[in-house]
Amino acid sequence: MAGIYIHIPFCKQKCYYCDFYSLPGYKHKSKYIDALCKEIDMRKGFFNEQSVDTIYFGGGTPSMLYIEDINRILTTVKRTFNVSDNAEITFEANPEDMGYDFIPELLNIGVNRLSIGIQSFFDDDLLFMNRKHSSDDAVRCVERAASAGFNNISIDLIYGIQGLDIGKWEQNINRALSLPVQHISAYHLTIEPRTVFSHYLKRGIINVTEEEDSLEQFSLLIEKTEEAGFRQYETSNFAKEGFISRHNSSYWKQIPYLGFGPSAHSYSGSERMWNVRSVDEYIESVNKGTIPYTGENITPDMAYNEYVITSLRTMWGIDMNYIKQNFGDNRYTFLVNESSKFIDSRQLAIDNNKLVLTKKGQFIADNIMSDLMII
Numbered sequence: 001m002a003g004i005y006i007h008i009p010f011c012k013q014k015c016y017y018c019d020f021y022s023l024p025g026y027k028h029k030s031k032y033i034d035a036l037c038k039e040i041d042m043r044k045g046f047f048n049e050q051s052v053d054t055i056y057f058g059g060g061t062p063s064m065l066y067i068e069d070i071n072r073i074l075t076t077v078k079r080t081f082n083v084s085d086n087a088e089i090t091f092e093a094n095p096e097d098m099g100y101d102f103i104p105e106l107l108n109i110g111v112n113r114l115s116i117g118i119q120s121f122f123d124d125d126l127l128f129m130n131r132k133h134s135s136d137d138a139v140r141c142v143e144r145a146a147s148a149g150f151n152n153i154s155i156d157l158i159y160g161i162q163g164l165d166i167g168k169w170e171q172n173i174n175r176a177l178s179l180p181v182q183h184i185s186a187y188h189l190t191i192e193p194r195t196v197f198s199h200y201l202k203r204g205i206i207n208v209t210e211e212e213d214s215l216e217q218f219s220l221l222i223e224k225t226e227e228a229g230f231r232q233y234e235t236s237n238f239a240k241e242g243f244i245s246r247h248n249s250s251y252w253k254q255i256p257y258l259g260f261g262p263s264a265h266s267y268s269g270s271e272r273m274w275n276v277r278s279v280d281e282y283i284e285s286v287n288k289g290t291i292p293y294t295g296e297n298i299t300p301d302m303a304y305n306e307y308v309i310t311s312l313r314t315m316w317g318i319d320m321n322y323i324k325q326n327f328g329d330n331r332y333t334f335l336v337n338e339s340s341k342f343i344d345s346r347q348l349a350i351d352n353n354k355l356v357l358t359k360k361g362q363f364i365a366d367n368i369m370s371d372l373m374i375i
């Protein structure tokens with residue numbers, strides 16, 4: 001089993017919170033698609049005979065591409081790798097791009113999962129975050145996608161932003177739950193360096209949300225999604241039965257993946273690689289026949305830490321047998337010792353030899369993780 005991520009590094013405008021690598025506008029778009037297809041060819045053999053079970057178009061803004069470009073990329077992937085017949089093929093889309101023709105065209109070329117960035121159903125919040133679409137655009141986009149035949153739709157929401165009180169957040173959750181969606185990703189705002197929000201924060205133009213308010217919003221999210229039949233399978237991800245994202249799960253389950261395009265990451269099982277964060281450098285290097293990446297071998301401590309961090313955020317938790325078998329007795333004993341105080345305080349629980357966060361523990365997950373890691 002393996003996964004593929006394809007990065008589309010263009011956005012119409014930059015949202016004030018976002019640090020994902022993208023350039024405003026379409027500069028070099030066709031040269032970029034050529035280089036991307038070249039990189040895909042150059043990586044032939046990376047997975048040996050392993051089948052590719054998930055493909056994910058992320059960004060940036062994949063929905064800024066023409067359908068012909070998307071089809072060309074997908075065809076190149078399928079020609080180069082052994083893609084399973086039932087592969088999950090996800091496409092990140094911005095609501096303002098999803099016109100009538102585009103949605104069925106995506107279905108026709110084999111995309112079977114949409115991830116739509118909504119963030120909020122309040123136009124004032126959308127403006128505050130510098131989103132290009134309105135709340136109505138977002139609702140229309142989901143409804144069109146469902147009526148065109150998409151039956152695996154995810155939406156993204158953001159909470160913990162200035163001005164979003166608990167009442168507004170509840171309305172956002174209710175609106176999300178009233179739509180024909182099978183999956184919700186809801187992220188607490190992170191103020192990333194190099195973003196407009198980070199600059200605003202330094203100048204005192206915006207404030208960070210009080211921890212108490214963040215926790216109240218997170219609790220409400222967990223409660224309301226659960227009532228509506230969604231399962232929280234990861235801290236920020238909620239799915240109806242049968243709609244857990246196979247692609248995201250592969251990141252948490254140490255399944256190898258290849259990321260194409262500038263800033264994309266790859267993982268082979270023993271090495272991590274990340275491509276250069278520049279479209280220009282990327283195109284130039286790929287055209288000369290070299291993939292511009294930096295790599296590092298994963299040491300046993302790094303592998304242990306990554307496993308602990310990613311697994312703890314999921315409903316499957318940390319498999320203690322897996323720890324013992326793959327990371328040895330010393331790390332296993334370290335984990336048993338470090339986790340005991342959190343088990344006593346009921347922030348962690350042991351279920352079937354798996355260490356999982358309790359509801360109480362979810363609120364301090366970062367603190368727990370840092371104690372369970374080997375520094």
Ligand SMILES: C[S@@+](CC[C@H](N)C(=O)[O-])C[C@H]1O[C@@H](n2cnc3c(N)ncnc32)[C@H](O)[C@@H]1O
Pocket residue numbers: 017018019020058059060061062092093094116117118119156157158187188189190191192
């Ligand atoms: C790659 S991004 C966006 C994809 C797509 N271009 C869009 O805007 O919908 C995926 C998601 O990450 C979330 N995100 C990005 N930066 C974030 C931040 N600083 N804090 C919280 N959520 C963030 C947003 O919900 C966003 O939809």
Ligand code: SF4
Pocket residue numbers: 010011012013014015018019020022059060061094117
């Ligand atoms: S959230 Fe999406 S549209 Fe906004 S800047 Fe990030 S990638 Fe671009």
